Amino acid sequence: MTGVPLLLVAVVSTALAAVVVVRLWSRGGRWRLAARAAGLVALEVTGVLTIALGANRAEDFYPSWQALGGDTGATAVAATRPAGHLDEVLTGARSGVTWEPPAARAWHLAAAPTLMVPTGYDEQADRAFPVVLALVAGGQPAATRSLAGLTPDAVTVVVSPTRATTAAAMTTLAGQLDRDARVTGRGWAVVADPPAARVAEQLCRLAPDRFATLVVVSGTSRDAAVRAAVSRLPAPLTAPLRFPS
Template structure:
């Protein structure tokens, strides 16, 4: 029976009413009167307390009321297939199967942040650069450099996020950096992520790397 459930409140309230009725019936007997009044007061206070707790959620569970703690289980962050290569200081020539449909001028590059290998429990937001290699590894984000062509479509690039998640520890957050030439392509990207003209601007709009989520055992 849940601490904040209606059944428990009704049980205590019914017990209070029943005790009051029994006390009235035995009112002439002093021991019954004293014990009955005391029990009614306790049950009435308990019923009021349960109702207030149900409304305010001071103690949502029996464990929180008794102080018993639950140990949170950490969901392990899955390693990307290219994690060993991404730990290096250079860009990785990335060759996902999906790239054939992107119609790029050259293979995409995948760059990890400098502290990627030091945070194996983190997933990193994704920064997509349309155009030339910026030559930098922005902190806190995974960077993909794409060289689009006129045949590249935003719809085909919709598979990029899943491809990166398979090969690296990427989070859901995504931003696109594009100059005037590729701005229309970036603006039509599936899901309409944030589009910036500079890397610093795009990185500022992305969240920090995420630790593995925690869950309480059921």
């Protein structure tokens, strides 16, 4: 549709339509009004078509008839989501792995965090998962075991804060986790045992988009708190579609 021959045909058609209109205009007869109207319509149509073809040739809006019909020949494909540095290790550890990111020293935890991924994490390489951050007061191994089946569509991080742990230092956890696992950038849930509630509240205030939900464990039912937090999580995100350039 951007070729010169088609544009020349349109130009010639416009010129011919103009000649016909001029010749018919002065003629009389019962059909003179209809002939004039038909001639003007033909002149307008060919004129507009010529202008449109000229603009299309200059800007290349529709390079072919197929493109005019919506078929550009490009197929949308899913963009590749970068793998986490620990993806291979995580997929083989159903009960979680000890997570030792470089920034962990500054968090002053009672033990190294435990990182768990949902079942099928390795089979969904195009997805990023929301996160449940569990701040537990002691008994981290037991807490990890109880949490394992409660977060089927989320990456779970279990940490044990101490009195020296600060929310300001813990804000670096998000960047460390982004590097090591396929996680979403916002909408995480924080579940905190009562002794860790202060740090959890401050963390949510410092980064409200990232740590969007806070549930403090009431009584002894951590499982109920986790279920409440999970119910507020967004769904895992698939990689965006893109068109080949």
